[in-house]
Amino acid sequence: MKHAIELKVNGESYDLVVESHRTLLEVLRETLGLTGTKEACDLGSCGACTVLIGGQPALSCLTLALEVEGKEITTIEGLAENGRLHPVQKAFVEKGAVQCGYCNPGMVLTSKALLDSNPKPTEQEVRQAISGHLCRCTGFVKVVEAVLAASEALIDAN
Amino acid sequence: MRLPKFEYLVARSVAEVCDILAQHQGEAKVLAGGTDLLVAMKVRSVTPRYLVSLKAVPRLDAVVVVNDHLSLGPRLSLAAVASSQIIRETLPALAEAANAAAAPELRSAGTLGGNICLDNRCTYYNQSDVWRRNWEACFKCGGERCYIVKGGKQCYAVASADTVPALMVFDASVRLVSKDGERIVPLEQFYTGNGDVPNILHAAEMVSEILVPRPQPGWSSAFQKMARRKAIDFPLLDVAVALQLVDDICKSARIALSAVGPAPIRARGAERALIGKRLSSSIIEEAAVQASKEAGPLSAIGTTVAYRRQMINVQVRRTIERLAVAN
Numbered sequence: 213m214k215h216a217i218e219l220k221v222n223g224e225s226y227d228l229v230v231e232s233h234r235t236l237l238e239v240l241r242e243t244l245g246l247t248g249t250k251e252a253c254d255l256g257s258c259g260a261c262t263v264l265i266g267g268q269p270a271l272s273c274l275t276l277a278l279e280v281e282g283k284e285i286t287t288i289e290g291l292a293e294n295g296r297l298h299p300v301q302k303a304f305v306e307k308g309a310v311q312c313g314y315c316n317p318g319m320v321l322t323s324k325a326l327l328d329s330n331p332k333p334t335e336q337e338v339r340q341a342i343s344g345h346l347c348r349c350t351g352f353v354k355v356v357e358a359v360l361a362a363s364e365a366l367i368d369a370n
Numbered sequence: 371m372r373l374p375k376f377e378y379l380v381a382r383s384v385a386e387v388c389d390i391l392a393q394h395q396g397e398a399k400v401l402a403g404g405t406d407l408l409v410a411m412k413v414r415s416v417t418p419r420y421l422v423s424l425k426a427v428p429r430l431d432a433v434v435v436v437n438d439h440l441s442l443g444p445r446l447s448l449a450a451v452a453s454s455q456i457i458r459e460t461l462p463a464l465a466e467a468a469n470a471a472a473a474p475e476l477r478s479a480g481t482l483g484g485n486i487c488l489d490n491r492c493t494y495y496n497q498s499d500v501w502r503r504n505w506e507a508c509f510k511c512g513g514e515r516c517y518i519v520k521g522g523k524q525c526y527a528v529a530s531a532d533t534v535p536a537l538m539v540f541d542a543s544v545r546l547v548s549k550d551g552e553r554i555v556p557l558e559q560f561y562t563g564n565g566d567v568p569n570i571l572h573a574a575e576m577v578s579e580i581l582v583p584r585p586q587p588g589w590s591s592a593f594q595k596m597a598r599r600k601a602i603d604f605p606l607l608d609v610a611v612a613l614q615l616v617d618d619i620c621k622s623a624r625i626a627l628s629a630v631g632p633a634p635i636r637a638r639g640a641e642r643a644l645i646g647k648r649l650s651s652s653i654i655e656e657a658a659v660q661a662s663k664e665a666g667p668l669s670a671i672g673t674t675v676a677y678r679r680q681m682i683n684v685q686v687r688r689t690i691e692r693l694a695v696a697n
Contacts, residue, residue, distance in 0.1 A: 213377045232378035232421070235408075254371050255409050256476055257602055269475045274408045276401075278378050279425055322475070343601035344473025 217281040221246065222290030230277045237261045237272035240287060248288035248317050252346075259345030262318035263287050269322040269344075288317035291324065299369070300324045303362035304355070311349035319345050323359045332363055371412040371498075379422045384430075384547060384578050390422045392549040396573035398422055402445055403479040405472070406488055414499040415489075430578075431481075433457060442580040444483025449474070451482055451533070461582060463591035463610050467536035470595040473602045482533060483577045486544060486557070490527035490565045490632060491604055492518060493671045510566045518669045526632055527565030528669055534561075534634045535610035535626035536593050537582065545579040546571060554581065558636060565632035588614045588621065590697060594689045596681060598672060605629040606672060609685045613644070615697050620644045625657070625686060630665035630678075637661040640686060649694040658687035 219226045221244065230239060237254075240246045240263070252260035254273045261273040264286035291298040297305070300323050304310050309319070319342060326333060326341040333341070338359045339352070347355060379398075381387040391398050398420035399407060410416045424430060430445035433456050440460060442451070451457055452469035471477060471485065494517045495502070495510045507513025509525035516522035534557065542557045560569050571577070585591070591612040597603040608628035614621045623641040628634040640661035647653045662682040668675045 213375075215378065231375070233373040233375050235373065238372075254412065256405055259473070259475065262475060268478055270478060271405075271475045274405055274479065276378070276404070276408075276421075279401075279404075279423060341474060344475045346602075 221285045236275040239277040259318045299365045300362040303358040307358035309354035309358040315347040374417045388549045391574040402481040405480040440582045444577045446482045448477040463536040463593040466593040467533045471532040485531045485533045488531040490568045491530045492527035525565035530604040535628040538626035539610045539612035539624035542582045546575045547578045548575040561633040563633040592692045609689045611689045637664045658683045661686040
């Protein structure tokens with residue numbers, strides 16, 4: 213069954229015809245060509261598919277596209293401005309938190325959301341915030357270092 | 371994994387949800403957070419022809435304080451339950467339990483109603499479609515055997531919801547509504563003990579409200595989850611305890627366990643061991659030993675049966691101790 217909906221992604225509006233059973237992850241990747249959001253477990257157990265909906269981290273593999281009409285969706289593609297990396301992205305690169313890259317879009321978006329609401333998190337708070345994200349490469353060490361470094365960079369910038 | 375095809379319907383009221391559920395005779399399911407339902411659909415455990423979304427039904431995610439009880443909306447996210455000031459102050463074990471479930475993103479989407487209606491879990495059931503097709507079907511897959519209990523005559527898939535034991539120690543009830551009327555069921559009676567059909571919700575019913583009596587003065591509560599990892603995982607064991615202490619004597623006790631069988635249980639023998647007594651370590655140990663005897667056949671999934679039974683003892687003891695020390 214097809215529905216005509218408007219999806220707002222990274223500040224742009226898309227008029228789409230979408231079948232009921234399409235997940236947001238599928239529509240982002242296959243219809244809109246935004247392949248930054250990754251499909252890994254597809255069951256909500258790894259966090260790779262994470263996007264921000266209304267600024268909050270959400271699992272796009274378990275979200276029907278029809279459920280998020282009218283909501284502000286941010287994917288990893290929406291973070292850099294005019295080619296300039298967001299401070300969280302920059303910190304991930306500098307701290308070696310980018311290895312295979314697969315967990316990164318989800319990790320970066322969740323970390324950004326954390327710092328938006330808690331600018332100076334403790335290490336424990338960072339680990340809690342990313343606890344829904346699996347990373348096979350970094351042992352999470354580099355990711356935590358990157359988020360803490362990004363928090364300092366953002367505080368210095370303000 | 372693609373979802374199977376279905377028709378997506380949006381209801382604007384509880385009455386409309388009930389109309390749709392009644393109209394479609396067991397082929398329609400309610401869509402709240404979708405964190406359990408959509409996974410089950412992806413592996414073809416359930417294939418409803420209709421999903422009726424709750425996104426436009428108003429007033430389903432409120433926390434309302436009435437005189438003698440709290441009214442909790444079924445569409446409250448687990449994250450909202452964990453962070454609600456009222457719930458943290460009045461029903462601390464429930465806030466702890468909601469915060470222990472899954473992981474942050476799953477808690478934002480997953481709901482209290484969904485957690486209460488969570489399907490039971492088993493290693494032989496929660497597998498891909500392809501995996502299950504290559505094994506002789508167990509009871510939950512429509513077959514005639516159980517792989518957990520040899521020679522078992524029923525399904526022993528495990529009750530795995532984190533918020534349920536916490537709700538049970540507060541004597542919570544659920545309001546079930548359908549086109550034919552409504553019924554209020556104490557949560558303990560909502561579960562069947564059959565892993566295949568874990569609760570008594572009819573196909574045409576939905577959970578419209580969770581009612582929790584306000585604890586009287588002197589009550590305190592705590593919750594403890596044991597799982598393989600500190601996040602994402604379903605429980606290997608959940609313990610919830612609520613105690614009413616008056617002048618250091620335990621006047622009333624509620625102890626509930628989840629993930630110890632096809633239904634969450636009250637450990638009534640353990641409760642009786644505490645009542646009228648001062649909470650010395652020997653009394654607490656007696657209650658903990660009693661609790662470990664009250665769980666039925668335990669699954670060896672993820673651990674040994676002996677370890678699991680021993681952990682009931684340990685976790686019940688630790689949870690009671692937390693309350694004894696705090697008071």
